[in-house]
Amino acid sequence: MEPFMARLIERRLLSGNQSTKRVYHLAFAINPRCIAYQPGDALAVFPKNSSSAVERVITHIENGVAIAQDLQQNYCLQHLTEKFCSELRQRLSPEACARWDQLGRDLSLPDLLEQFSEVHFTGAELLSLLKPLRPRLYSITSSQRAYPSQIQLIVAEVAYPNSWGKITYGVASHYLCETLNVGDEARVAVIRSKFKLPENDTAAVIMIGPGTGIAPFRSFLQERAARHSHGSHWLFFGDQHRREHFYYQQELEAWQKKGVLTRLDLAFSRDQDYKIYVQDRMREHAAELWRWIDEGAYIYVCGDAARMAVDVETQLLKIVHKQGEIVDPEEYLKRLKRAGRYQRDVY
Ligand SMILES: Cc1cc2nc3c(=O)[nH]c(=O)nc-3n(C[C@H](O)[C@H](O)[C@H](O)COP(=O)(O)OP(=O)(O)OC[C@H]3O[C@@H](n4cnc5c(N)ncnc54)[C@H](O)[C@@H]3O)c2cc1C
Numbered sequence: 001m002e003p004f005m006a007r008l009i010e011r012r013l014l015s016g017n018q019s020t021k022r023v024y025h026l027a028f029a030i031n032p033r034c035i036a037y038q039p040g041d042a043l044a045v046f047p048k049n050s051s052s053a054v055e056r057v058i059t060h061i062e063n064g065v066a067i068a069q070d071l072q073q074n075y076c077l078q079h080l081t082e083k084f085c086s087e088l089r090q091r092l093s094p095e096a097c098a099r100w101d102q103l104g105r106d107l108s109l110p111d112l113l114e115q116f117s118e119v120h121f122t123g124a125e126l127l128s129l130l131k132p133l134r135p136r137l138y139s140i141t142s143s144q145r146a147y148p149s150q151i152q153l154i155v156a157e158v159a160y161p162n163s164w165g166k167i168t169y170g171v172a173s174h175y176l177c178e179t180l181n182v183g184d185e186a187r188v189a190v191i192r193s194k195f196k197l198p199e200n201d202t203a204a205v206i207m208i209g210p211g212t213g214i215a216p217f218r219s220f221l222q223e224r225a226a227r228h229s230h231g232s233h234w235l236f237f238g239d240q241h242r243r244e245h246f247y248y249q250q251e252l253e254a255w256q257k258k259g260v261l262t263r264l265d266l267a268f269s270r271d272q273d274y275k276i277y278v279q280d281r282m283r284e285h286a287a288e289l290w291r292w293i294d295e296g297a298y299i300y301v302c303g304d305a306a307r308m309a310v311d312v313e314t315q316l317l318k319i320v321h322k323q324g325e326i327v328d329p330e331e332y333l334k335r336l337k338r339a340g341r342y343q344r345d346v347y
């Protein structure tokens with residue numbers, strides 16, 4: 001991994017005004033003579049803490065200014081270590097410990113230091129108790145053939161109420177969606193992936209990517225369109241509401257009109273009083289889907305690992321078993337995997 005600095009040149013809200021989650025399109029400028037990436041690759045982003053969070057910490061630390069830069073770039077202020085928590089506990093009175101228990105264990109460092117301002121840490125002590133700030137990965141959503149000097153991302157800002165009821169943001173997604181300003185540079189690195197388009201440019205491709213899982217598939221479609229590929233493309237996409245979350249709608253519909261995107265099946269889960277997910281669309285089109293697979297299509301899945309990817313695989317197994325009359329569908333999918341015809345990029 002070779003980190004480099006990339007300037008943020010665009011950030012655009014993709015989700016609608018009524019959406020409870022915020023999803024952004026971001027573009028970073030890169031020098032195409034030095035930086036190369038392939039569809040399917042990811043960008044590692046090294047987040048920074050906001051200046052206001054750092055300020056709130058250093059006012060409680062003796063000579064805090066000396067560690068301000070280090071705190072901003074290298075230490076996680078959001079998620080705290082057990083070591084820090086037990087050290088803090090030892091320095092608090094039993095009454096203060098009881099109050100902390102009531103507030104909840106998932107408070108950030110700035111909140112804790114404000115709540116328990118009677119406690120003192122030296123800068124060195126504090127740094128030794130914090131987690132390092134780790135990079136996060138984001139699937140690149142552009143193709144370098146279409147955008148030679150850009151890397152584009154789609155980022156969902158993680159936001160949830162902590163046990164204290166305070167809205168808490170994901171470190172890197174908040175950095176990308178709020179803290180970093182257009183015109184600022186971020187430290188990033190291109191991460192090579194095995195999630196790759198078929199070498200055969202005419203091979204058909206089935207892409208299943210709800211939510212931000214659409215990211216690599218926009219890159220695949222841009223790449224295949226730029227190469228004038230004759231392969232067929234079938235995208236299963238979905239999110240909560242069509243009006244709020246149909247990301248890249250115009251581009252997808254334009255590709256459909258041009259014949260680049262052969263099929264687009266959409267599953268908006270919350271537009272009716274029962275859930276519709278991508279695997280429901282797969283089930284509805286099971287015979288056609290099996291025909292594509294049987295004729296050699298490559299299957300790609302991207303997005304949520306915990307639920308979506310599991311349920312999509314279950315649906316695929318059913319389709320292989322029922323439509324293909326394959327007795328051992330698990331073995332069949334394993335064979336597809338070994339041949340690179342079933343690839344997943346899930347998180
Ligand atoms: C290969 C790969 C590709 C990826 N591509 C993308 C992409 O294209 N777009 C994208 O947006 N993301 C993508 N991700 C996810 C991304 O890397 C980050 O994991 C995500 O942005 C969250 O990071 P964060 O730093 O904002 O959150 P963190 O600070 O890491 O916080 C996340 C943590 O917050 C807590 N949390 C989150 N929600 C709740 C809740 N509701 N209640 C209680 N606690 C909660 C959990 O402890 C969770 O582990 C990808 C991940 C991988 C591995």
Ligand SMILES: NC(=O)c1ccc[n+]([C@@H]2O[C@H](COP(=O)([O-])OP(=O)(O)OC[C@H]3O[C@@H](n4cnc5c(N)ncnc54)[C@H](OP(=O)(O)O)[C@@H]3O)[C@@H](O)[C@H]2O)c1
Nearest residue numbers: 156157158159210211212238239240269277304307308311
């Ligand atoms: N907590 C946050 O604020 C937050 C924000 C961003 C991302 N994330 C995490 O980041 C990942 C990606 O998030 P995302 O915004 O891209 O989208 P997502 O949360 O994965 O949701 C995308 C779509 O997938 C649907 N879905 C839920 N369960 C599914 C299942 N079992 N099978 C198929 N589809 C299913 C969702 O429906 P329903 O939601 O209607 O069930 C929604 O329509 C997820 O792991 C998510 O938890 C969390």
